[in-house]
Amino acid sequence: MSGEDPSAREAERERIRLLEFQLDYLRAELLHLTHERYRMIYSVSGHVYRFLRPIEQRIADAAAALFAKFRPSRADAPAPVEAPPPPIAALRLPARRLLIDVTGTIKRDAGTGIQRVVKEVVRACHGGARFEIPAFAVRCENGRLYTANAFTASLGGGETGPDTEVDVAPGDRFLMLSDSWNAFEELAPVFGRIRAQGGEIVTCIFDLIPELYPHACHEVTVPRYRAWLRKALLESDAFLAISRTVAGELADFVVETGLPHRPDLKIGWFHCGADIAAPATATPREKIAAAVAGETPAFLAVGTLEPRKGHRVALAAFDELWEQGVDARLVVVGRRGWFEEALAASIAGHPEFGKRLFWFDDVDDGELSYLYDRAEALVFPSYAEGFGLPIVEAALRGRMVICSDIPVFREVGREGAIYFRVNDPHALARTIRGVLAGDLSADPGRALGASWGEAARRIVEVVAHEDWLRRLP
Incomplete structure (x- = not known):
């Protein structure tokens, strides 16, 4: 024990303290829900529910029994096959253009922080500033890429008229800045054409929280995120994180867990700009x-x-x-x-x-x-x-x-x-x-x-100059 690293002991104590904090949080939630359940039981609605509860339990038991009857045993279940990383393109050309996918934001703009990042970066790229390489928004439809004129015009860009098809060119970089977890199957044909032209697929990652702190996330988020990350590691030539910290966490996590990924996986970072641009209202509620x-x-x-x-x-x-x-x-x-x-x-x-x-x-x-x-x-x-x-x-x-x-x-x-x-x-x-x-x-x-203009410029410079934080073999 005398030879144990003090910094390692302190890190372990902090880890235990964090776990205890999460446990206390969940305990408080459980106690509150238990109290609410008791309150409901002794209310009028609780008396109604009391007669429905046995019926609900019988249905659940019957469903569980049926599932167990037809579920294959562990011995019969086929062993999972780990998919190897896709082969890397024989020729990688220098970056010539940055195509920023906005398909998900156009289809599913929930007004979250992710959509805000997409819109502000695209706004900066279409605002007249000059960058190292051309950077513009594209959308995918039936496996083909098109300009996103109506979308960029809504952000103040000057594009007008109907969208036109974008031909994939040598050295293109395709950036999935939006919610890529909904998009890999739809974009698969695009990936193939870009790699055939010596281009690369770049995926934006906003955090690693569902992997590092699963108990802090909604129950649906964790399995969905884990499935997305493993697919993204196989499909992406590079990741761009929204902070240097997340970029380092991703690199360390992939190495420590041994997750399959594309050879020579590149990981970089940029900083978001200020989200709130609106002036203070003079007449708040x-x-x-x-x-x-x-x-x-x-x-x-x-x-x-x-x-x-x-x-x-x-x-x-x-x-x-x-x-x-x-x-x-x-x-x-x-x-x-x-x-x-x-x-x-x-x-x-x-x-x-x-x-x-x-x-x-x-x-x-x-x-x-x-x-x-x-x-x-x-x-x-x-x-x-x-x-x-x-x-x-x-x-x-x-x-x-x-x-x-x-x-x-x-x-x-x-x-x-x-x-x-x-x-x-x-x-x-x-x-x-x-x-x-x-x-x-x-x-x-x-x-x-950082401003959003600086965020957009950083993204382009990382891609154009190969300014990556880490490369994983």
Whole structure:
């Protein structure tokens, strides 16, 4: 034991602490759901459900028995066959054009962060700036590529008229910037033509959270993500991550797990720009204005309510501050996600709700800018992220940032943020007290302040100059 590396022991302790935090979160959710179940049992609707429950159980038992009867045994089941990586093209030509696939965003624009990245990067590429190689949006239809004139025009581009077919040319690079997990089968014919011309397939990866923190994700996300990643590793010549941290995590994960991938797999990175471009609204809704009115300092937490975002840590920290007589507000901005029933109930039923605790799940960009401009600081207590866009948003609006001390936040926040021990509400409370007392501060101007134009230029330069972080044999 005396020869054990102290840094390894500390890393193991932090890993155990993170697992304990996840367990506590899920335990709180379970207790809340159990309470709700008991409450329902003793309500009128519960009495109705009591008679339906035995019928439901019989149907479930019958289905399970039928499945077991026809399910093949392990001995009869064929052994899984691991598909070898597709052969690499005999000739790889220098990059000549970057074709940015926007098929998924055109068909399925849910308004999420991923679609925002696609639209902002395409907007920058079609905004008149000159790049190392031509970079433009394309869409796929029946295995063929076309320009996306209507899409780019909606973003302010100058393209007009009907879409025209794009002939694959030698050295083309095809970037799947959108939700590629829905697209591999549809794009397979395109892959073949690009590789035949000495081109390459590049896939954007936003994070590795479903692999590294599966218990923080929705139950549907994990198997879907794992299937996508394994397929993407076989189909992609390169990956572009939205941060250097994620690029390193992907490279390490592939090496450690031994996942099959294309030979000479290249992994690089770029940084997202500021998501929030809308000016602050001059007439926010009354409830928005009330949350930051007066002299009481307001701390803003931006992000979907889900386990990894750390809202429970923030609430515990402010409970401690309020118990100690500290007058401060916590303003939460984010829609409901998953595994958050207990958290949502804790916020909505809190004695300070509507007084010094606020939660808005329907804020538009103008109102968010309004809140940023009037906040004392951003509080960002996540334990897992792919980038950390609120850090950039807050810093560009001159707001101080208080965030978890995790690698990707150090990458984005740099010397322009204040860091506290991840998943430690007491550490967060101490940090906030230090900020209010004037003992702690950071210059937001020293945080990452990338624009979307810079993000697009970085993407093109990585591809054009082969500026990759890692190459895996």
